[in-house]
Amino acid sequence: MLLDDPSGLNIQYVDRTGSGLVYAALLNSGNLILANSTNTILWDSFSYPTDTILPTQILRPGIELVARYSKRNYSGGRFKLKMQEDGDLVLYSTAYQADYSNTAYWRSDTKGSGYELVFNETGQVYLTALNESIIELIHFSGSSTDESYQRVVLENDGVFMQYVYPKSSNTWRPKVWTTAASKPIPGNICLELEQSLGSGPCGFNTICTLGNDQRPTCNCPPQGYVWLDPEDQTKGCRQDFAPQSCDISKPDQDKFELQEMINTDWPRSDYEMYPSQTEDWCRQSCLSDCFCAVAIYGFSNCWKKRIPLSNGKTHEAVERKALIKVRKIDSTREPAECQKKDSISKPVIIIGSTLLSGLVLLNLLLVILAFATCRRLLSRKMVSDRPSVEGVGGLRNFTFQEISEATDGFKEELGRGAFGTVYKGFVSSSFGHGGHFVAVKVLHRLTEKGDIEFKREMKAISQTNHKNLVKLQGYCNEEDHRILVYEYMSNSCLANFLFRDWKPSWHKRVEIAQGVARGLSYLHDECGTQMIHCDIKPQNVLLDDSLVAKISDFGLAKLLVTDQTRTMTELRGTRGYVAPEWFRNMAISAKVDVYSFGVLLLELICCRKNYKMATEEEPEMILVEWVSDCYHAGSLDPLVLDDEEATGDMNGVERFVRTALWCIQEDPSQRPTMKKVSLMLEGAIPVPIPPDPCSFIS
Template structure:
């Protein structure tokens, strides 16, 4: 019966089709709803899992670095250094001693335990250099973190610092100067562009460049280094860099980028090519330097590169990658735009 009347065969068939259509629509909607719920649940699960792994990874990162390094006892290092008797160098808040373990020479950097930031610098240096591996970076072999003692153990560089090599009456030959400058540039390119975490050294100077048996340059002393995350282009930090090598950016409350290292490298490059300490007087760069005079074309090119690097405007300074390409003659060196020049040596 339909409205008090018998349904015709046509009406029965239509009603059946409408019922089937309704069932299909409801089934599709339910299936879609289930699919949406599954996608949301899956996204929440994988997102939680990713974040948990990320957190776990960041927590265990120090542990991984420590596992790759030897954990020395203080007693071992006292014996290795003869009770810290042979001093190799001295910094503001640390002293480096020579040591020997298993017939291998070591450089043992002992941080001043009275320095309030020694824990932070110890961890920074361990975290930075512990995750790097490059022929132009000094290699960290181990550490001691026992009681008040914060000590870092490095491979020994037999030819000392670049400062002790450059600033002597006997000038290095031109090839050595070029190789040293190129080596430092390669090391900085690695820190800025090739590490999994971008690293700004923040203290490039001749005292922090060591020379191995073959006079290859090795960047050292990462206590002031800054780590940048993948999505980070700059950092905010206080100044502790060495006078004369400090980029103007530090004094303007500007964000600190890799260009501060470019600036310091520019100052250092002028020192390398003329074997003079921190001078930017172009009129005396060639004074009493037969090596530079014999290689005047290269000399002029390197001076222009250095002037690009020490430009006051960080946006006009080249990246260290471009600096390296200019040093190697792959990229043309243009005349620097109004470089900032000092009237006298610092």
């Protein structure tokens, strides 16, 4: 038998005669073996791993895992984990399309003492010495293989993660792969992978932030940059504007401005560094320098950077500010030179001098031509004056006919909300092969300046990109039709997941809460233009195939008429989630979303709606009042009754309850920002004892 690898190279030759190959078997461990008549294993898949190891599998010296290129591309990617001959277990980035290691971004520091990486049946992944003694624990799932299926994967983004899948038949526990209790390696790849060559965890000109699943989320800078290939974000981002001219005869410095991002840096790509300077000096220096794409300012130092930018990151630990040069939105291109009139006047003179007798006829002809020209120019001007979103980067412009065909005449309705009606559709790929499902939202009751607002909001929404936001894929802006095309969320909305007969996994609810908090924090603080959602509720949080939470309908509140809402008038939002300031003629800020999130967080904790008419105990009818009473009485057990996972993590439950009570304070100034809420939920900062609110909206 001849066994080949994917490239066609021979791996193993097994003679069919004598003691050659007799059978192949896939063992319960997941190991595929080839054996002879004496049950001697001639070849096994555990000795030739790809990106995954399973319980009972061992990585011996010289063996390595290679991450796949992307989620759907299983060819060798940009990262590898190697059990080195010297005893060190090392994570490397690689020079993609070549097979050599680039930069080590994590190592076990067991050089001289390490020998093998073992994944045993108790869920432990550890390094052993030559005498088989354990010298370092790498991962621990918290359960044995009797309780769950397990795997450890070197993900395509360079994170070494352990996953578990419950074997239990309990109907209340969802059957999905979830991350194990142990921390991923490295803890924050955005901060820990900083290489002199290559793009970093994400592609060039991108910004890396750590997602709620402890894996990197890659985004383009919020204004002026778009994905080079939206289907392959590892290729990075490009400038979606003409760069500053270096032609001194045509200076265009006044057409550019600096977009500010706090706690952001591209630590490589420097070409100049100026110590002991002011921020104003740094700004002016970058604006006047045609080579400068970004200036980084921190601790009175100024760094100027050129394209491509690498190793971009945003995190509280990055105590620097990025000043990103972009073309001003209202800047225009230089007008084209007017055509000279000689080409018209010269023939007129010749004709006039040679055909004097036909002067009247010629004048009549010129009048007709002039009328036609004016009419054509007027038509063009009417078209150019019409509001449009043509050219919004990365989005597909659909005609109404295409939308109608994609939805089969708007046949299957997915839901209705304050912003419009949503239908299920199927869109063919631009290459003509295959396609994918989409959610088509038909907007209604726009403001009087709906066209202008639609154009402005479309541009803002198209520039957002975050793991916990539903991705906008296209739009229709034809005649009176205002339609948005979103990615399709197969697991519907959070309300359908949360409010049912059995309680979903506490671990999954924690992930959802953290994901929604990160998405709101991004909308409030990390977008080029701050977005206030105004209607955070379980129906506006959608779940994808992996039950990752994604916020929908963000950025659309400005498009609605003043009284547009399902259950309220003269305000935005849904009863039970609306912040008190809506009723008090107070200024509205991002803190209204914080309040709504606080109510949503309590619903996630207790797996019930904010208002519950059918309850035996009257104090339990209003969730926010009941939780507050339980907390101040020092008894949180009733909130998670019959929830084994949650009762096993009462410290986490208390942290979430405290955070929620801070969010629903009646005084907006007492509510934390969503960025701080996110840190509270993750346990990165302590949650102080919340004050006792005076009352709650019932």
